Amino acid sequence: MALTGLFLSFFLIIHLAGNLQLLLPADEAQLQYNSYSRLLGGNIFVKLVAYVLYASIILHTIDAIYLGIKSKRANGASYSRDKRGRASKWYARNMMALGIIIFVFLVIHFKDFWYSYKFGELPLDINGNKDLYTLVVVAFQELWYVILYVIAIVALGYHLLHGVFSAHRTLGLYHPLYSKIIKVLGIIFAVVMTFGYILIPVYIYLTHEL
């Protein structure tokens, strides 16, 4: 859980860095983003990382289901009056619900962009690269689609807010000072990822008029 979660978190950084290219001025962004996408597709190292990524998503999800079942079994009967929530954060208790939102989002995200790019027929740009840029920009013209992204990313943000720090504890970081530092870094990471990822669809929605 911790290892796959942290790998996914690490991937988020690279994925964000790549996608921020979408925010360049339109003509430049189109050519640069499309050739960047093609470069990624052709690189053997990137392919390896991609396989680790697919495996991580699957393993993380399987592990989540396993732990969910285990927890349900261990709980036995539920309380008739339950105020235990006062002692912990809501997002820490609802990692599964947040994870499900992320999972649903990932299915849509993969289908619309990843599948279309890898297996679909896309028009080419003037350099002869598949025009993923236009696909993305057109998708983000729809308000409901942008809202869907924002909801999913906020869910991801809360998932990370608890997840990054929790993963370090799972791995065994017990030093009082360092675990405090990790907690703060985890919060900064979650906030930066949330706003970074929200920026892309919102910026494209607001600036591009087709």
Add this chain to the structure above:
Amino acid sequence: MKIHLKIWRQKDRQTKGAFKDYTLEDVSKDMSFLEMLDTLNIKLIKSGERPVEFDHDCREGICGQCGVMINGIAHGPLKHTTTCQLHMRSFEDGDTIYVEPFKAAAFPIVRDLKVNRSSLDHIIASGGYVSVDTGQAPEANSIPVTHEQAEAAFDAAACIGCGACVASCKNSSAALFTSAKISQLAQLPQGDKETSKRVVKMVYQMEEEGFGHCSFTEACQVECPEDISVLNIARMNYEYNKARLLKK
């Protein structure tokens, strides 16, 4: 003060339980929560009813026997307090108080508010000790232990085994309880020798007993009467991962 009680009554594990309503007219603010229940039981015995069964022993916050869910919180509204050390001044005149047993698959109900917490004993029995024949008490300074080390080990040793951590956990995990013992012994030269053997055995036993996993919501430390630190759980994970990776 007047107190309305909704108390979980359940004859045995097989029978279905339910809340039953009771009202006590003159409860003193200075009564402990258990004394309040004693008052109720005297009333019930006088009227020929079966008294409410609950666990208790020392009534001074050190044995870990008492422990029920009070208004949905383990050991009641005060943080870091056992049920026996909770007093009626924490409630208002006319309050309705819900009292339920701890619930977890590894804590089968015995009767009313009493649950069987032997599963915690089994975890300790699986490795929570130092397996040397101590013989005569040795010269105290023959094994140097610094003051800080002794204090840190003692902080973990303060666990009274009440099970509130399990009851407060959304996964019914016994990680705080188990890690307290592992951490205590790992911080002392006599105990540390067996850490890797101990941690594997105790974690295995914790799973065997049907406790859940730890997902670090940290609710356990908040409700723990001894304020046992969740960092002990991280240390248990560290010792466990190390023992597993370096297995010969």
